[in-house]
Amino acid sequence: MEGKSVGLNGTSGQGLGVSEISGEGAGLNEIIRESRVARGRRQRGSGENKAFLHNSFLTVARQLSGIAIGFATAVVTARYLGTDGQGIFSLAILLPTMLMLFLNFGIEVSTVYYIGRKEESLGTIYKTNVMAALVLSVVSLLVGTVIIWLASEAFFGATPISLLFLCLSMLPVLFLNIFLQSIFQGKQDFKRLTGVIFLSQSLTLLLMCLLVIVLDLGIMGALISTVSGHVTTLLITWYLLRSSYGLRLKGSHISVAYLKKSMVYGIQNHLSNIATFLNYRADLMMIALFVNSAAVGIYAISVSVAEQLWFLSRAVSMVLFPKISSLNSEDERNRLTSVVGRCVLALSIVGGLIFYFMSGWFINLMFGADYAVGALALQLLLPGIILGSLERIIANDLSGRGKPGIVMKVSFITVSCNLLLNLLLVPRFGMIGASIATSTTYTISSIIYVVIFKRLTGVAYLNFIILQPDDWKLLAGYFRRKVRAVG
Numbered sequence: 077m078e079g080k081s082v083g084l085n086g087t088s089g090q091g092l093g094v095s096e097i098s099g100e101g102a103g104l105n106e107i108i109r110e111s112r113v114a115r116g117r118r119q120r121g122s123g124e125n126k127a128f129l130h131n132s133f134l135t136v137a138r139q140l141s142g143i144a145i146g147f148a149t150a151v152v153t154a155r156y157l158g159t160d161g162q163g164i165f166s167l168a169i170l171l172p173t174m175l176m177l178f179l180n181f182g183i184e185v186s187t188v189y190y191i192g193r194k195e196e197s198l199g200t201i202y203k204t205n206v207m208a209a210l211v212l213s214v215v216s217l218l219v220g221t222v223i224i225w226l227a228s229e230a231f232f233g234a235t236p237i238s239l240l241f242l243c244l245s246m247l248p249v250l251f252l253n254i255f256l257q258s259i260f261q262g263k264q265d266f267k268r269l270t271g272v273i274f275l276s277q278s279l280t281l282l283l284m285c286l287l288v289i290v291l292d293l294g295i296m297g298a299l300i301s302t303v304s305g306h307v308t309t310l311l312i313t314w315y316l317l318r319s320s321y322g323l324r325l326k327g328s329h330i331s332v333a334y335l336k337k338s339m340v341y342g343i344q345n346h347l348s349n350i351a352t353f354l355n356y357r358a359d360l361m362m363i364a365l366f367v368n369s370a371a372v373g374i375y376a377i378s379v380s381v382a383e384q385l386w387f388l389s390r391a392v393s394m395v396l397f398p399k400i401s402s403l404n405s406e407d408e409r410n411r412l413t414s415v416v417g418r419c420v421l422a423l424s425i426v427g428g429l430i431f432y433f434m435s436g437w438f439i440n441l442m443f444g445a446d447y448a449v450g451a452l453a454l455q456l457l458l459p460g461i462i463l464g465s466l467e468r469i470i471a472n473d474l475s476g477r478g479k480p481g482i483v484m485k486v487s488f489i490t491v492s493c494n495l496l497l498n499l500l501l502v503p504r505f506g507m508i509g510a511s512i513a514t515s516t517t518y519t520i521s522s523i524i525y526v527v528i529f530k531r532l533t534g535v536a537y538l539n540f541i542i543l544q545p546d547d548w549k550l551l552a553g554y555f556r557r558k559v560r561a562v563g
Contacts, residue, residue, distance in 0.1 A: 143384050145277040147442065150380055152284045153298050154373075154443040160234075161295050162373030167232045167364060168239045168295070169302060170357065171223070175216040176250045177353050182342025183208055184258035185349075185475065189341060190334075191262025192476075198321060199328035202259060204338075207330050209251035216251070220244045234369055242299050249306045256313050259321075268320065272312050280305030344480035348471075351487030358494050359510035362502040375507040377443055378450035381435070382457040385427050389420050389465035393472040410533045413473040414540040415547060417466055422543050424465040428458045456511035460518025466541075467522040470529045482528060490521040 154162050187205060190196050224240050232240060260269035280301050287297030317323045359379070364372050403409050436451040471483050494517040501509030530537055 140387065141274055141277075143387055145274075145281050146380070146384070149277075149281050149284055150377060151442050152281075152288055154377055154447060156288050157295060157298065157373075159370040159373040159446050162376060163364075163369030163371070164235045164239070164373075165295050165298050166360065166372060166376040167235050167369070168243045168299060170360070171220060171232065171240055172216075172243050172246045172250060174353070174357075175220050175244075175247060176254070178350055179212050179216045179219070180251065180254065180346065181208075181212070181339050182344070182346030182349065182480075183338055184254045184342075185345040185480070186338035186342035187255065187258040188262040189476070189478070190338065191259065196331065196334050198259070198263075199323060200331045200334055201262075202256075202317065202323045203325055203328035204330050204335050205255040205259075206252065206325065208335060209255045210248065213248035213251045216247045217244060220247065232364070239295060239299060242296075242303065246303050246306055249303075249310050253306060253310050253313060256310075256317060259317060259323075260313075263321075265320070268316050272309055272316065275312060276305050276309035279308050341478075341480065344484045345475055348480065348484040348487035351484070351491040354491045354494070358491070358498050359502070359507075359514045362498040363507055363510055366503045367506050371507055374447050374450045375453055375510060377439070377447050378454040378507070378511075379457065381439065382431065382454045382461050385424060385431060385458070385461050386465055386468070388423055388427075389468045392416055392420055393468050406533075409473065409477065410535050413469065413529075413533075414535055415544075417469045417540040418543050419547055420469055421462075421466045421541060424462045428462040432458055450507070453507045453511040456508065457515050460515030460522075463522035464518040467518070467525045470525040473529070474532075479532075486521060486524050486528070489524070490517050493517050493520055 153165055157165055183205060187201055191198070191201065221241075221244070224237055224244070228235070228237055228240060257269060257272065260266070260272075283301035283304055284298060287293045287301055291297060293300070360372060360376060363375055403412070432455055435454045436448065439451050439454070440448045471486075474480070474482050494513060497513035497516060498510060501513045503509075505512070526537065526541070529535065529540065
């Protein structure tokens with residue numbers, strides 16, 4: 077037996093010594109460890125998928141409730157303000173919205189991104205955001221005052237200056253709201269975020285009913301309700317940040333370095349958001365310029381109804397952006413965005429068909445015969461709105477990957493197309509021309525995003541456009557768990 081040893085299988089083997097047996101045992105241990113790690117990854121992945129679905133479901137539920145409240149609010153303003161009053165109301169709230177969008181420098185997007193990356197303390201981000209919101213709101217108030225005094229008639233038609241200044245007073249509240257609520261989004265705390273927004277919308281609707289219907293305060297009542305809703309949102313947000321995360325101005329510090337870093341990342345998103353806003357609202361401004369305030373009011377209702385089809389893509393995108401920011405694997409990012417994109421597009425197509433066939437009846441029933449002419453405008457918007465749902469998913473994916481520059485470039489291309497088409501079509505065809513121009517622009521933008529996503533990720537077109545069998549299993553399993561939980 078000299079020079080021989082016994083192998084692990086009990087047979088005699090030449091040259092199989094103790095060290096080799098130990099090495100084989102170590103290899104077995106390594107396999108076991110790798111198996112445990114892989115199992116842990118699968119479990120974490122499953123848990124993350126469930127969390128993503130839960131957050132998406134929660135946000136979708138809030139969006140649906142928001143749609144119901146938004147429709148009720150729109151019905152109140154449409155029926156009790158009339159077409160002219162609705163147009164003036166839409167133009168008045170457009171001013172602070174534009175200023176907040178133009179001058180926020182993308183800080184809310186940077187907040188979500190850097191919280192996901194865990195590169196700054198939450199206290200630093202909180203206090204820096206508060207300081208930035210106050211400074212930017214002062215600048216915006218000054219700019220808004222100049223615009224009102226010098227060009228209110230050109231940009232806002234017959235809207236009274238007093239109403240424009242009332243809306244302008246919302247600016248500090250608007251800045252603080254978006255900068256502070258982005259902390260919830262960055263923390264993926266959608267329960268609190270959706271709760272805050274729901275309470276705000278509900279209060280606004282209640283005030284609308286009281287001030288516009290009961291007290292008959294007209295446009296002024298509608299605007300006071302809107303301002304009050306934003307103020308209440310800020311107070312609730314402030315309280316929840318203190319109670320949930322212990323965030324206070326005292327004890328935190330302002331970081332100029334973080335602010336610079338935030339603005340460098342955010343400026344690209346900021347510029348793309350400006351372009352996107354112009355994409356979404358160039359048609360309203362063109363109708364105000366070339367037609368009249370009544371046409372603005374009718375078209376604003378049509379757009380408002382059509383854009384409700386985006387409720388799903390908005391909800392999922394809100395969850396997708398911080399999720400993509402926190403993932404390190406490109407494969408995981410590609411898989412997640414592909415599943416989300418094709419599911420959202422399929423559901424948007426179904427919703428679009430329902431909107432198309434019910435638009436005339438619905439607008440006449442909910443808003444009155446004066447708005448019925450807007451049904452055709454709504455139908456013409458639908459192709460672009462449907463494809464725009466996929467565009468939003470891909471744009472948030474790109475921003476989450478740290479590539480906001482791509483989004484910015486696409487936005488500038490499409491806004492140029494939109495402005496050109498509106499200039500060509502609105503003077504001749506009015507709101508119908510605006511619908512065609514806007515829908516065409518959304519379609520072009522969506523096609524560009526699809527091509528970019530394919531080239532960036534290598535994912536086949538059909539994989540993020542067409543539903544796969546596993547998608548049904550994933551959704552069905554989630555809803556079965558929800559039903560069992562309720563039962």
